[in-house]
Amino acid sequence: MKPALSVMVFTVLSGAGLGALGIVALFELASIVGVIDPIAPAAVVSLAAIVGLILVIAGLCSSVIHLANPKNAWRAASRWRTSWLSREAIVAVATIIVATLYVVAIREQMHPLWRSLLALATMVLASATLYCTAMIYASLKPVRQWYTPRVPLNYLLLGYASGALVAAAVVRGHGIAATLLAAVALAAFALAALAKLDYWRFLQGPSGSLTIEQAIGVQHGVAPQSVPGRAPAPQRSVMSARLLDAGHSRHTFLTDEFVYTERSRIRKLLQAAMWIAGFLVPILWLLFGLASWQGGVLACVACMIGLLAERWLFFADARHTVRLYHGDRRT
Amino acid sequence: MKLGLLIDLDTCVGCHACATACKEWNGASAISGPLSDYDPYGADPSGVWFNRVRHYEVGTYPDSKTINYPMSCLHCADAACVTVCPTGASYKRDDGIVLVDQDKCIGCNLCAWACPYGARELDESTGCMKKCTLCVDRIYDERLPVAERQPACVLACPTHARHFGDYDDPDSAVSRMTAERGGFRLLEELGYAPVNRYLPPRAPPVVLPESDPIVAEPATSASALMRLVQLARGALSR
Amino acid sequence: MYVNVVTAAALGIADGDWTWLESQHGKLRCRIRTMEGVEPNTVWTWNAIGKIPGAWGLRTDAPEATEGFLLNHLIAEHLPGNVGEGTRRMMNSDPITGQAAWFDLRVKLTKCAPGETGAWPRFDPLPAAAVERPAVLRWPQWANPQVARSSAT
Numbered sequence A: 001m002k003p004a005l006s007v008m009v010f011t012v013l014s015g016a017g018l019g020a021l022g023i024v025a026l027f028e029l030a031s032i033v034g035v036i037d038p039i040a041p042a043a044v045v046s047l048a049a050i051v052g053l054i055l056v057i058a059g060l061c062s063s064v065i066h067l068a069n070p071k072n073a074w075r076a077a078s079r080w081r082t083s084w085l086s087r088e089a090i091v092a093v094a095t096i097i098v099a100t101l102y103v104v105a106i107r108e109q110m111h112p113l114w115r116s117l118l119a120l121a122t123m124v125l126a127s128a129t130l131y132c133t134a135m136i137y138a139s140l141k142p143v144r145q146w147y148t149p150r151v152p153l154n155y156l157l158l159g160y161a162s163g164a165l166v167a168a169a170v171v172r173g174h175g176i177a178a179t180l181l182a183a184v185a186l187a188a189f190a191l192a193a194l195a196k197l198d199y200w201r202f203l204q205g206p207s208g209s210l211t212i213e214q215a216i217g218v219q220h221g222v223a224p225q226s227v228p229g230r231a232p233a234p235q236r237s238v239m240s241a242r243l244l245d246a247g248h249s250r251h252t253f254l255t256d257e258f259v260y261t262e263r264s265r266i267r268k269l270l271q272a273a274m275w276i277a278g279f280l281v282p283i284l285w286l287l288f289g290l291a292s293w294q295g296g297v298l299a300c301v302a303c304m305i306g307l308l309a310e311r312w313l314f315f316a317d318a319r320h321t322v323r324l325y326h327g328d329r330r331t
Numbered sequence B: 001m002k003l004g005l006l007i008d009l010d011t012c013v014g015c016h017a018c019a020t021a022c023k024e025w026n027g028a029s030a031i032s033g034p035l036s037d038y039d040p041y042g043a044d045p046s047g048v049w050f051n052r053v054r055h056y057e058v059g060t061y062p063d064s065k066t067i068n069y070p071m072s073c074l075h076c077a078d079a080a081c082v083t084v085c086p087t088g089a090s091y092k093r094d095d096g097i098v099l100v101d102q103d104k105c106i107g108c109n110l111c112a113w114a115c116p117y118g119a120r121e122l123d124e125s126t127g128c129m130k131k132c133t134l135c136v137d138r139i140y141d142e143r144l145p146v147a148e149r150q151p152a153c154v155l156a157c158p159t160h161a162r163h164f165g166d167y168d169d170p171d172s173a174v175s176r177m178t179a180e181r182g183g184f185r186l187l188e189e190l191g192y193a194p195v196n197r198y199l200p201p202r203a204p205p206v207v208l209p210e211s212d213p214i215v216a217e218p219a220t221s222a223s224a225l226m227r228l229v230q231l232a233r234g235a236l237s238r
Numbered sequence C: 001m002y003v004n005v006v007t008a009a010a011l012g013i014a015d016g017d018w019t020w021l022e023s024q025h026g027k028l029r030c031r032i033r034t035m036e037g038v039e040p041n042t043v044w045t046w047n048a049i050g051k052i053p054g055a056w057g058l059r060t061d062a063p064e065a066t067e068g069f070l071l072n073h074l075i076a077e078h079l080p081g082n083v084g085e086g087t088r089r090m091m092n093s094d095p096i097t098g099q100a101a102w103f104d105l106r107v108k109l110t111k112c113a114p115g116e117t118g119a120w121p122r123f124d125p126l127p128a129a130a131v132e133r134p135a136v137l138r139w140p141q142w143a144n145p146q147v148a149r150s151s152a153t
Helices: A005-033 A042-065 A070-077 A084-107 A112-138 A150-171 A175-204 A253-258 A264-288 A293-316 A321-325 B017-028 B080-084 B110-114 B152-156 B173-181 B221-236 C005-010 C145-150
Strands: A241-245 B003-008 B052-058 B065-071 B090-092 B098-100 B121-123 B128-130 B162-166 B197-199 C002-004 C018-022 C027-031 C033-035 C108-111
Touching: A005 A042, A005 A084, A005 A112, A005 A150, A005 A175, A005 A293, A042 A070, A042 A084, A042 A150, A070 A084, A084 A112, A112 A150, A150 A175, A150 A264, A150 A293, A175 A264, A241 C033, A253 A321, A253 B110, A253 B121, A264 A293, B003 B173, B017 B052, B017 B152, B080 B090, B080 B110, B098 B128, B152 B162, B162 B173, B173 B197, C002 C005, C005 C033
Parallel strands: B003 B197, C002 C033
Antiparallel strands: A241 B052, B003 B162, B052 B065, B090 B098, B121 B128, C018 C027, C018 C108
């Protein structure tokens, strides 16, 4: 699948923003209930939520760039009954509205009941948006690399990990509760790394793979010919199929969009970028560099770059069934 | 009502007449507008086609078979493109035809990702997805004689490899041929229930060893007629 | 040019390679495609895809000019025979239809050296046609002639 930069930027930025909102809301809720102390003064906490909001909005703007015909974009929420993209549009907008109210509630030091309700709503909506975004991909049967619960799991974990990192970068290391935030971020990165490794292992396996013979309906062989006057032909054994001619000598929309394969050298580079920038740098900062706000900014930027690489691989590893009609032997 | 096409892989010779007829008809059609071509005079031509014919080989020499595979929208009963479309631009009509409303489409490409068959293409000059309309503007056009109220591709096919009809009607040609000759669906395991079916190609000719006997055919009026024709041909060729 | 898989392998040529195709009469360069469904000692193609640069109003960098080839360059117009005063040479064509006799042309196929790519022989481009060549062609909607014809009943 051709990696579309605007979609990648959308999922990375919005994912981090939603994760940040969710984590901040979770910690606020815990502190209102009394389980932990507040992770920071109200102004700092609201700043973390604002940064999260900005990331979400920036991401959504990027997603609109991806549309070939954005003037109809306002219609995108209308098919929520069946379309995950519609559902995502609705919960994303709801998250922005509720999160904005939540920021106001923090800054205005509103009654704990209001703050806790808005925190809960923010958490639920942010998680729902992460889930709906991932389900846009995970609901597509023609892409067996995406049609798995691993996809929403990975996206939620990476969203929370990057979001917790952003929150920790804003809040930094004041007090035990803030250290707890950093610990949660570390745990999220660890879980996300494990989930990523499991996902790549899943990709290597044959689960759900379709063949070109299935795609053109010759998986059981080709029907025997009956010729008058001749003994019946022996049943053919199953024969392998291959593309002879795609019917066009240059590219098409389908080959541009789906028959994209990056060179293996690039793949290794992207994997390295993902692990180093996306995981190692943030983890190192969380472990040793919490005091430094410059380190925090670096860690966040590195994380975004690493996750862009991860998203690139997510798209480039996808093998849509339409490739079976264009020369692939199996998906 | 389940309108759809039946494509006979046994008869299709891969001439691309159906693909060209479709492209030409839709140039004049108000449903999707003209199908854009990009750099048609230059080094890297490409364009929007609703119908494409691809060619596959099965087996190895001397027992190989070339199969010509016209593919256009299969107008699935449970169309994935309709399910995922966020604006409702992709919709299925009561007569079974799946269409794209050019006034609602946002060009997000999700329907193209959801369609396992690659039936939809983005027209970059309008920013909307386009696909086979089953010539909805031909089949109901009462200005046309009844025999011409069929999709352009069906009418263009020189070997009559394409058929159009209602699969909900067991007496329609498409239903009968599907039943008689084992018409099959593409990628049925994905569960989208494509309405268009394909009739299977016959096996490649058997390369018989010389020892294989030719079984004598019992005399029938048909075979007597054939012998008469062969005699006549022999007489005429001298 | 379509070549049997085994034949191509025996000649050391892979699918998509540029090759020299030679007959007694001429020589050209073309890409090959390997396939199963062709007799091992036969090669075939859709002819007349190749064009002189600028033909059909196409730009000179169109693939018809840069990659297309024309088998006609390999086929003599006359059968070999006596050439001299008082003799008529036989046309190298089917005696009933007069069409060019492709099927008994013997050719030699060899892989091109690295760098020997693109159509050959090359010809000077035709003078630029006075035709509009838009980058995006949207064949204009017109009153469809099929409908117009049919409604004249």
